[in-house]
Amino acid sequence: xxxxxxxxxxxxxxxxxxxxxxxxxxxxxxxxxxxxxxxxxxxxxxxxxxxxxxxxxxxxxxxxxxxxxxxxxxxxxxxxxxxxxxxxxxxxxxxxxxxxxxxxxxxxxxxxxxxxxxxxxxxxxxxxxxxxxxxxxxxxxxxxxxxxxxxxxxxxxxxxxxxxxxxxxxxxxxxxxxxxxxxxxxxxxxxxxxxxxxxxxxxxxxxxxxxxxxxxxxxxxxxxxxxxxxxxxxxxxxxxxxxxxxxxxxxxxxxxxxxxxxxxxxxxxxxxxxxxxxxxxxxxxxxxxxxxxxxxxxxxxxxxxxxxxxxxxxxxxxxxxxxxxxxxxxxxxxxxxxxxxxxxxxxxxxxxxxxxxxxxxxxxxxxxxxxxxxxxxxxxxxxxxxxxxxxxxxxxxxxxxxxxxxxxxxxxxxxxxxxxxxxxxxxxxx
Amino acid sequence: xxxxxxxxxxxxxxxxxxxxxxxxxxxxxxxxxxxxxxxxxxxxxxxxxxxxxxxxxxxxxxxxxxxxxxxxxxxxxxxxxxxxxxxxxxxxxxxxxxxxxxxxxxxxxxxxxxxxxxxxxxxxxxxxxxxxxxxxxxxxxxxxxxxxxxxxxxxxxxxxxxxxxxxxxxxxxxxxxxxxxxxxxxxxxxxxxxxxxxxxxxxxxxxxxxxxxxxxxxxxxxxxxxxxxxxxxxxxxxxxxxxxxxxxxxxxxxxxxxxxxxxxxxxxxxxxxxxxxxxxxxxxxxxxxxxxxxxxxxxxxxxxxxxxxxxxxxxxxxxxxxxxxxxxxxxxxxxxxxxxxxxxxxxxxxxxxxxxxxxxxxxxxxxxxxxxxxxxxxxxxxxxxxxxxxxxxxxxxxxxxxxxxxxxxxxxxxxxxxxxxxxxxxxxxxxxxxxxxxxxxxxxxxxxxxxxxxxxxxxxxxxxxxxxxxxxxxxxxxxxxxxxxxxxxxxxxxxxxxxxxxxxxxxxxxxxxxxxxxxxxxxxx
Numbered sequence: 001x002x003x004x005x006x007x008x009x010x011x012x013x014x015x016x017x018x019x020x021x022x023x024x025x026x027x028x029x030x031x032x033x034x035x036x037x038x039x040x041x042x043x044x045x046x047x048x049x050x051x052x053x054x055x056x057x058x059x060x061x062x063x064x065x066x067x068x069x070x071x072x073x074x075x076x077x078x079x080x081x082x083x084x085x086x087x088x089x090x091x092x093x094x095x096x097x098x099x100x101x102x103x104x105x106x107x108x109x110x111x112x113x114x115x116x117x118x119x120x121x122x123x124x125x126x127x128x129x130x131x132x133x134x135x136x137x138x139x140x141x142x143x144x145x146x147x148x149x150x151x152x153x154x155x156x157x158x159x160x161x162x163x164x165x166x167x168x169x170x171x172x173x174x175x176x177x178x179x180x181x182x183x184x185x186x187x188x189x190x191x192x193x194x195x196x197x198x199x200x201x202x203x204x205x206x207x208x209x210x211x212x213x214x215x216x217x218x219x220x221x222x223x224x225x226x227x228x229x230x231x232x233x234x235x236x237x238x239x240x241x242x243x244x245x246x247x248x249x250x251x252x253x254x255x256x257x258x259x260x261x262x263x264x265x266x267x268x269x270x271x272x273x274x275x276x277x278x279x280x281x282x283x284x285x286x287x288x289x290x291x292x293x294x295x296x297x298x299x300x301x302x303x304x305x306x307x308x309x310x311x312x313x314x315x316x317x318x319x320x321x322x323x324x325x326x327x328x329x330x331x332x333x334x335x336x337x338x339x340x341x342x343x344x345x346x347x348x349x350x351x352x353x354x355x356x357x358x359x360x361x362x363x364x365x366x367x368x369x370x371x372x373x374x375x376x377x378x379x380x381x382x383x384x385x386x387x388x389x390x391x392x393x394x395x396x397x398x399x400x401x402x403x404x405x406x407x408x409x410x411x412x413x414x415x416x417x418x419x420x421x422x423x424x425x426x427x428x429x430x
Numbered sequence: 431x432x433x434x435x436x437x438x439x440x441x442x443x444x445x446x447x448x449x450x451x452x453x454x455x456x457x458x459x460x461x462x463x464x465x466x467x468x469x470x471x472x473x474x475x476x477x478x479x480x481x482x483x484x485x486x487x488x489x490x491x492x493x494x495x496x497x498x499x500x501x502x503x504x505x506x507x508x509x510x511x512x513x514x515x516x517x518x519x520x521x522x523x524x525x526x527x528x529x530x531x532x533x534x535x536x537x538x539x540x541x542x543x544x545x546x547x548x549x550x551x552x553x554x555x556x557x558x559x560x561x562x563x564x565x566x567x568x569x570x571x572x573x574x575x576x577x578x579x580x581x582x583x584x585x586x587x588x589x590x591x592x593x594x595x596x597x598x599x600x601x602x603x604x605x606x607x608x609x610x611x612x613x614x615x616x617x618x619x620x621x622x623x624x625x626x627x628x629x630x631x632x633x634x635x636x637x638x639x640x641x642x643x644x645x646x647x648x649x650x651x652x653x654x655x656x657x658x659x660x661x662x663x664x665x666x667x668x669x670x671x672x673x674x675x676x677x678x679x680x681x682x683x684x685x686x687x688x689x690x691x692x693x694x695x696x697x698x699x700x701x702x703x704x705x706x707x708x709x710x711x712x713x714x715x716x717x718x719x720x721x722x723x724x725x726x727x728x729x730x731x732x733x734x735x736x737x738x739x740x741x742x743x744x745x746x747x748x749x750x751x752x753x754x755x756x757x758x759x760x761x762x763x764x765x766x767x768x769x770x771x772x773x774x775x776x777x778x779x780x781x782x783x784x785x786x787x788x789x790x791x792x793x794x795x796x797x798x799x800x801x802x803x804x805x806x807x808x809x810x811x812x813x814x815x816x817x818x819x820x821x822x823x824x825x826x827x828x829x830x831x832x833x834x835x836x837x838x839x840x841x842x843x844x845x846x847x848x849x850x851x852x853x854x855x856x857x858x859x860x861x862x863x864x865x866x867x868x869x870x871x872x873x874x875x876x877x878x879x880x881x882x883x884x885x886x887x888x889x890x891x892x893x894x895x896x897x898x899x900x901x902x903x904x905x906x907x908x909x910x911x912x913x914x915x916x917x918x919x920x921x922x923x924x925x926x927x928x929x930x931x932x933x934x935x936x937x938x939x940x941x942x943x944x945x946x947x948x949x950x951x952x953x954x955x
Contacts, residue, residue, distance in 0.1 A: 007542060009515065009526040121526065150524055188604040341603050341619055342667045377678070405542035408517045413524035430597065430608075 007405030011121040012113075014105060015156070015395035018090045019176040019357070022395040023108040026123065026402035030388055031395050033112035038260060039100050040071035040084040070100065072107045077260060080227040082252035086260040092198060093127045093178040098137055102145050109146075117142075121150035121411050123402040125394050128157045128182045128194050135429065136422040143417050150411035152402070153429045155189050157182030159397025160355045163389065164382050170348040172333065172368075173393075174358030176267075177201050179315075179329060181336040183348050188430065190344075195336040197326035199315060200358045207266050207274070207311050218302045225261035225297055228253065232299035241300035269294060270311070275362035277309045278370055281317055286310070312361055316371065330371055337376070349376040354383035355393035438479070509533070519546045551596055552630050559585055562632045579657045581621055587611060591626055620660045627655040806839055818858055825854050 011026040016037060024031035071077065077086050089097040089104070109117050122142055126135055135153045142151045161169035161184040171182045180196035182189055214220045219240060228250055232243035273294050279285060286306040295301035315329050327335065333352075337345050352372065354365060365383050372379035384390045401407055412428050420427075509532035514525040517540040530536075554563060565583045591609070598604045606619040630653045639646045673681075778784070826832065831850075836843050 005542075007515070007528055007540070009528050150526070185603050186601050188598065188601065188607075190603065190607040192607050341606065342664055342671065344603055345671065374675075405540060406545050408515055408526055408540060408542065409519035409546060411524060411526070413520075413522045415522040415524065419522075 005405055006403045007408065008403050009121060009408065010119075011123055011150075011402040012109065012115065012117070013123045013125075013395055013398040013402055014108070015125040015159075015392070015398060016090070016095065016101070016104075017175055017394070018088065018093060018178070021104055021108055022392050023105070023113060024395065024399065026399045028399055029396065031392055031399075033108040034392075035073045035104070035108050035112065036077060037090060037104065038077045038086055038088050039104065040077040040079075040081065040086055040257070042069035042081070042083060043085055070103055072100075072103055073111065077257070078227075080249060080253070080257070082249075083254055084257055085254050086256045090177070093175065093180075093196070094130060095134055095138070098141065101138075102141055105141075105146070117146040117148050120148065121152070121402070122146070122148045123152045123154060123398050125156045125159060125398055126153050127178070127196075128155050128180060128189050128191070129196060130155075132426055136425050139412070139417065139422065139425045143414055148414070150413045151417070152407075152411055153425065154398055154401060155182075156394040156397075157189050157194075158184050158187055159395075159401065160353055160393040161351075161397065162187070162400050163355070163393045163397035164353045164384065166351050166353065166382070168344075168347050169351040169353045169382075170333070170336065171353045171355065172329065172359070174200060174329075174354075174356040174361075174364075176358065179332065179356075179358065181329075181332040183336055183340050183344070185344060185347075190340060193336045193339040195327070195332040195339075197328075197332060199326045199328060199332075202326050203312055203314050204263070204266060204270065206314060207270050208262070210307050210311055211266065211269065219300070221296050221300055221302070222298050223262040223265045223296070225265060227261065229297055235299055235301070237293065237301045237303065239300075241296070241298040243298045265296065269296075271361070273304050273308050274312045275308050276312045276315065276364045276367045278363055278366040280367075280371075281309075281313050312364070315361075315364065316367065329368070330375070333372075334375065345376075346378065349379045352379060352381045353393075354381055355390055357391040359383065360387055360390055511536075515540050518543050549596070549600055552592065552633055554629070554633055556585075558633065558636070559588070562636050563588065563629050579621075579624065579661075581615070581617065581625075583625055587615065588625065588629065591622060592629075595626060618661070620657050620664070623655050623660070624657040627653045806841065806844060818855055821858050822851070822854050825858065 006027065008027050013022075013024055013026050013031070015022040015031070018037060021033075021035050021037050022031035023033040071079070071081065071084065077084075087097070087100065089095050089100045095101060109115055124138055124142065126138070138153060139151055142148045156173065157171045157180070160171045160173060160182075161167065166184075167187055168185045171180075171184055173180045173182065177198060177200060178196055179199045180194070183193035184190070211221045211223065218238060222241070224243075224245065228246050230244050230246045232241065235242055273292050277285060277289070286309050289305055289309060291303040291305040292308060293301060293303045314325065318325050318328050318331070337348060340348060349372070352368075354368065359365065365381065369381055372381060384393065389396060410428060412424055416424050510529045511532045512527050513530045513536060515528050516538070517526075564585075565580065590611075591605075594605045594609055598608065602619060602623055606622060609617070609622065611617055631650050634646065634650055634653070836847060
């Protein structure tokens with residue numbers, strides 16, 4: 001037992017990201033509850049009945065704790081409701097609005113996992129650039145609102161390194177909104193070497209402009225989500241779509257819900273069509289690149305050739321025409337390594353951990369594998385082959401950490417919280 | 431035959447078994463009546479005996495995986511309890527619960543408590559700080575310290591550094607990352623380390639030490655830190671990293687080149703060794719010749735006795751060229767190896783008229799440089815220049831000598847003959863040049879005459895020109911560009927040398943014609 005180092009105290013692990021909130025038991029290999037971080041709400045405080053999780057019929061428990069007009073979970077934002085707005089508590093990877101956080105966590109723990117948080121120590125993750133105020137606020141929420149017996153907040157960079165079985169690593173994490181490069185040494189983040197940018201969001205916006213532009217090759221794609229389409233006819237590839245909208249719904253759709261739904265379509269397009277060429281930007285190669293067909297919810301189907309590569313190439317190449325482009329991945333890695341001690345660079349480059357759902361983009365790993373050794377000798381990239389591990393690497397690392405026998409002494413207990421106050425968080429979670 | 435045991439050998443040699451008196455350390459031998467394992471025929475078993483258990487395992491029939499033994503009635507299921515973990519590192523009342531076997535002692539501490547190790551913490555009082563540790567205090571700084579690396583520290587900063595060290599358990603990269611000193615301090619990671627270790631050393635040195643002196647010095651040594659060297663090392667690391675790809679490619683290419691040269695050298699050495707063994711060792715069968723002419727063999731013996739070279743992974747006995755020295759290295763080391771031997775046997779050599787040819791130290795150790803043994807009479811200096819052969823023979827005939835035969839080919843005679851040959855060759859060369867220049871002068875004179883007296887002999891001139899072309903062409907193909915320059919140089923001396931050559935008159939041969947003919951022959955051959 002000591003060899004394996006685990007000693008379960010049935011802790012819970014909560015990992016909050018821009019796209020989804022993951023929660024589960026420490027010691028598991030996948031989170032039990034994965035719910036979107038986006039939530040729907042009705043701005044008017046009407047007397048609507050909560051439909052938070054209609055399938056599970058947990059309306060009674062939901063009603064007690066969350067405002068009646070908040071819609072959370074798998075059936076939250078994705079179900080169209082008249083005048084429903086969509087919100088996200090995170091911006092740039094940081095929690096900026098703490099109001100929806102307790103309902104989100106409560107939904108994950110109580111409605112999906114059906115556990116009593118007062119019985120379990122809880123480990124929460126944070127991005128490396130989190131502010132001390134944020135982590136203290138999170139501790140406050142967990143202790144005061146959820147009455148957890150013990151709490152810990154750990155860095156996603158460190159946890160991703162742990163998930164790959166490394167104590168020291170250069171963690172390249174590509175999420176939905178942020179890409180970050182975090183040097184981790186002996187389980188500690190080197191804050192001076194931290195580099196992050198919103199390049200995934202930039203690529204996303206670029207995809208939107210590519211899709212919504214009429215070009216000589218194809219029509220612009222209408223990004224109506226299927227919730228707003230009442231019927232459609234099959235059409236040939238490249239032909240204008242024939243569909244009818246649910247006009248009565250369109251009239252009552254809010255702008256934020258429409259943006260959210262369109263973003264989902266764009267993400268889906270990027271995930272299924274987008275790719276990174278492994279040899280870099282090469283017009284000749286791209287003109288010969290195999291086109292890929294994609295059909296939108298409107299029924300409009302078309303093929304994409306060079307655009308597939310053009311968009312995601314911005315992960316690697318900075319475009320001089322767009323000065324507002326965030327730092328590219330190689331730029332982030334170089335910046336991070338330059339800020340590190342020369343002695344550590346060798347260790348870090350030979351332990352690059354690629355993680356995050358954004359890293360699953362076709363060809364991205366191959367491209368990094370080709371680009372890294374050019375600049376750094378002995379560069380070795382470790383990327384989990386299992387997409388679940390790649391997407392929920394932070395949660396997985398938390399699951400490993402919280403189930404370790406040596407971790408028992410690191411928990412911040414409720415007693416300590418009451419005795420020392422907020423300062424204990426900064427002291428304990430270094 | 432892997433399984434031949436001592437007992438088998440004993441039985442084969444019919445020696446009585448002596449295990450009874452072998453001693454207590456040996457395990458008691460198994461009972462002789464071991465059962466025949468399944469799957470082996472009786473005959474085979476009687477042949478191989480019980481010493482082949484692995485064979486039986488292979489031959490045995492494959493069996494299904496054994497069913498796990500469940501606690502069916504006989505033993506009850508192990509009882510597990512949800513218990514609170516006892517961890518001495520936790521001083522608060524947090525009750526973490528885990529499942530443990532009910533049979534275990536509930537009072538045992540967590541098995542992970544032993545991993546909670548604290549580093550020794552060094553603290554100092556205000557008095558100690560001002561007496562030993564204050565950097566503004568001259569007396570506190572050691573005399574031998576390099577002032578370049580001694581930065582000014584305040585007590586607050588030092589306190590802060592020690593706090594960080596304890597917080598991060600001495601992980602220096604993390605400490606340096608988290609440390610937030612005011613910008614005027616401008617500390618490197620090495621500065622922090624230097625300060626910490628020097629403070630610790632001073633504290634240990636200046637405090638009463640409870641243990642013995644050796645443990646004190648050991649502890650101080652474990653806290654040594656050479657800031658100068660560390661900074662230099664870091665500079666090296668940085669420069670190693672900042673190499674451009676071209677530089678790295680060049681380094682790789684150079685490395686490959688060295689390897690290639692080494693390999694060629696090794697192969698060549700092996701070839702030569704083979705050749706030496708054939709030529710000197712076996713064919714002649716004379717041991718002293720091996721000593722004498724087999725310089726390379728001596729090298730080989732020497733280099734192999736030099737033991738493993740820098741690259742220890744290669745077989746040093748095979749060749750001496752693996753050493754990083756240049757190819758001429760082993761050869762240049764030869765004289766040092768042979769000289770003592772020579773001085774010793776010099777008397778012997780003189781007595782027996784043995785003459786040793788010494789290889790010059792700068793001769794490359796190639797095949798061509800090697801001289802096997804020979805009879806002097808078989809190596810009378812001979813005409814090497816084929817083009818001059820006939821002329822040289824004629825000259826010798828004029829002198830009444832035979833260049834190919836010596837009545838008494840002693841060393842001196844051979845040398846004299848060689849000198850004579852060289853002199854004749856040189857003379858003939860000079861004469862050839864002279865004749866050619868004479869001829870040119872004649873031609874030019876004719877041309878001049880034609881130019882002055884235009885009407886004189888137009889037809890004659892053209893014929894002459896043709897003739898010159900005929901003669902010169904083959905030469906042109908050989909010497910081409912040098913021709914013109916050679917002529918002009920020669921023409922200066924031509925007047926003088928013409929008279930001389932007439933006076934010498936060693937040969938009446940028409941050299942110009944013969945030289946052309948020999949050249950033609952050469953080309954054909």
